[in-house]
Amino acid sequence: MSLLEKEVPGVVMTPDNIRSKKLPWAVDLGVAVVALIVAAAVVLGLGLGNWVLVVVVGIVFYLAGMFAAATRVEGRRSARNRLWKTLIYAACILAILPLASVVWTLVSKGAARLDGEFFGTSMNNIGARDPNGGAYHAIIGTLEQVGLATLMAVPLGVLGAIYLVEYGRGKFALTVRFFVDVMTGIPSIVAGLFILAFWVLIVSPWFNNGTPRFSGFAASLALTVLMLPTIVRSTEEMLRLVPGPLREGAYALGVPQWKTIVKVVLPTALPGIVTGVMLAVARAAGETAPVLLVAGGAAAINFDPFAGNQSSLALYVYQQAGDASRFAPERAWTAALTLVALVLILTIAAKLLARRNRLT
Incomplete structure (x- = not known):
């Protein structure tokens, strides 16, 4: 058997x-x-x-x-x-x-409106009965505002997370962490009101002969306030996931702490950090209230983010969705699709750059 x-x-x-x-x-x-x-x-x-x-x-x-x-x-x-x-x-x-x-x-x-005219023209001199008009001015505004906000928020957010994980001890670190948690849940309109009261009404008159001025840069400041807590929290969590023996091995070889962070910790956590940054960018690109409050919106193209009213894709969608023209809903849907596609392209590009999992 x-x-x-x-x-x-x-x-x-x-x-x-x-x-x-x-x-x-x-x-x-x-x-x-x-x-x-x-x-x-x-x-x-x-x-x-x-x-x-x-x-x-x-x-x-x-x-x-x-x-x-x-x-x-x-x-x-x-x-x-x-x-x-x-x-x-x-x-x-x-x-x-x-x-x-x-x-x-x-x-x-x-x-319906995925054509060259939509991406190559603005809404300047476009009437309610005119089927033409595009979102070129809004695309330029979104790229400039989100780009400037990213340049300001990413270094501050990453450095703040490094402080909380690697150096932060005592009451000051607890205070920073507390305010980061509080800022995570603030409404976007609060950030817009803060920049309106501080930058537009107080600071901008110094550079404009005493007259307050709307600008795309003011919108970037508001978006920076919204992006910072997301970047800090996501980066902090990614840095905490880096195994301790990696740091200990570098210290045992006599590598200074700052160089260990730059050469070991950050490259290891880079994919997660990029994911958190792109989440913050996606949120900033879709905000309407801050842009409406401090950039004002504009139908014409404005390449200068530091002077004059400027629009964005999110604000363009909001304006077209409430427009009485029968051609406006098509523009709003196409602008929304463009915004989603733009965020998707930026996310894929960032993921590809971080794929090698090291700093270059």
């Missing part, structure tokens, strides 16, 4: 019964079809709701039927495993559905 045929506590182990039974996929599919049919009969027959409720009730019936069939064929333990696996897949699908819906809506409605 071979080892497979050896009798163990009254059971003969053979090649046929050492493998657990599996529920055929056809049965699984059949249970799903029957569950949807029964759900449609119950919901639509009793007039309880529409097809959305049919799908929800059908999922409940499917889970119950699948659990009963799997318990009979595979056993109760395997049936529970199959049930929870199905629930996890369903949760994943439910999480993806809103994102897929948003992307589909943006692409389907925003493709």
Whole structure:
């Protein structure tokens, strides 16, 4: 008698019964079809709701039927495993559905004005009955404002996180961490009001013969205030994930702490830091209130972020969505699609730059 045929506590182990039974996929599919049919009969027959409720009730019936069939064929333990696996897949699908819906809506409605005129002209001298006009001025404003905000927020945020992780001890570090946490939840309009009261009304008159001036740079300052807490918190968490032995090995070789941070810690945490930075950039690019308060918005192209009103894609979407012109909704959808595509391109480019996981 071979080892497979050896009798163990009254059971003969053979090649046929050492493998657990599996529920055929056809049965699984059949249970799903029957569950949807029964759900449609119950919901639509009793007039309880529409097809959305049919799908929800059908999922409940499917889970119950699948659990009963799997318990009979595979056993109760395997049936529970199959049930929870199905629930996890369903949760994943439910999480993806809103994102897929948003992307589909943006692409389907925003493709109408994807032309050269939209990306090459502004809204200057465009009337309510004019089908022309584009978002060139808004694209320029978004790139300049978010670019300046990134140049200011990233060094400050990364250095602040390095201080909290590597040097910060005592009450001062706790105070900094507390205010960073508080700033994470402030509304964007508060940041805009702060820059309006400080920069536009107090500082800008010094450079403009006593007259307050809106500018794209003021919008960049407001976006910097919004980006800083996100960058600090995400960078801090990434730096804390760097293994301690990496630092200890560098210290054992006589490497100074600042050089260890630059050559070892930051390159190791770089992919996570880039992710946090891009999250902050995405938030800044989609803000409307700060730009409206301190940049004013403009229909014409303004390449100078330090002087004069300037628009942005988010503000352009807001203005076009509330415009009475029948051509405005198409411009708003295309501008929203452009904004999402711009953030996606910047994120992919940043990920590719950080892919090698080291500073160059």
